[in-house]
Amino acid sequence: AAGVIQSPRHLIKEKRETATLKCYPIPRHDTVYWYQQGPGQDPQFLISFYEKMQSDKGSIPDRFSAQQFSDYHSELNMSSLELGDSALYFCASTEDRVADTQYFGPGTRLTVL
Amino acid sequence: AQTVTQSQPEMSVQEAETVTLSCTYDTSENNYYLFWYKQPPSRQMILVIRQEAYKQQNATENRFSVNFQKAAKSFSLKISDSQLGDTAMYFCAFCTQGGSEKLVFGKGMKLTVNP
Numbered sequence: 001a002a003g004v005i006q007s008p009r010h011l012i013k014e015k016r017e018t019a020t021l022k023c024y025p026i027p028r029h030d031t032v033y034w035y036q037q038g039p040g041q042d043p044q045f046l047i048s049f050y051e052k053m054q055s056d057k058g059s060i061p062d063r064f065s066a067q068q069f070s071d072y073h074s075e076l077n078m079s080s081l082e083l084g085d086s087a088l089y090f091c092a093s094t095e096d097r098v099a100d101t102q103y104f105g106p107g108t109r110l111t112v113l
Numbered sequence: 114a115q116t117v118t119q120s121q122p123e124m125s126v127q128e129a130e131t132v133t134l135s136c137t138y139d140t141s142e143n144n145y146y147l148f149w150y151k152q153p154p155s156r157q158m159i160l161v162i163r164q165e166a167y168k169q170q171n172a173t174e175n176r177f178s179v180n181f182q183k184a185a186k187s188f189s190l191k192i193s194d195s196q197l198g199d200t201a202m203y204f205c206a207f208c209t210q211g212g213s214e215k216l217v218f219g220k221g222m223k224l225t226v227n228p
Contacts (some may be wrong), residue, residue: 043216088171092158106156109156
């Protein structure tokens with residue numbers, strides 16, 4: 001079965017640089033969630049989209065923005081990167097925003113030097 | 114705000130034994146979902162099992178079962194016949210139904226299955 005695809009899998013950036021993370025949900029899934037997992041921590045919700053509209057927002061810094069496109073893939077744009085942004089970024093998708101099971105991608109490991 | 118608590122940071126068990134992971138949560142909602150996710154060393158988040166709050170019957174998936182006590186707001190995971198591949202971080206997670214569907218995770222518990 002098709003899974004959630006995230007790219008790139010690993011990303012190394014310098015402080016103050018910009019990064020773009022991409023997420024391709026499971027086919028027919030119209031809802032996408034982004035989570036950030038710091039070292040030794042639990043995943044924290046950043047933002048979600050349903051049918052290309054933002055549906056909820058969590059602890060996402062103003063330096064970050066995201067959108068969902070017409071093909072339902074989503075991109076997380078991160079600017080003015082800080083050392084503390086180093087983390088594993090997960091994308092998850094569901095077929096229906098009403099609390100269906102979220103299936104996670106493999107994550108993008110971002111390292112900021 | 115919803116909170117999820119996993120009070121045991123770490124456990125170890127021998128292969129083939131049974132182990133129970135505890136989780137409690139706090140919410141004023143009546144309709145919600147509970148999940149257990151497994152995160153092995155690869156860091157992939159893998160769904161283990163899910164429970165709908167409106168269902169009285171406890172969910173089971175092969176060697177994995179839950180003990181859902183809604184009144185006590187308790188949601189424990191039982192792993193039977195533990196296998197080496199069960200070694201992972203286990204996260205308990207909660208989401209409301211019909212409102213904000215984001216997952217709220219507990220801090221996780223590291224399970225080690227020894228040969």
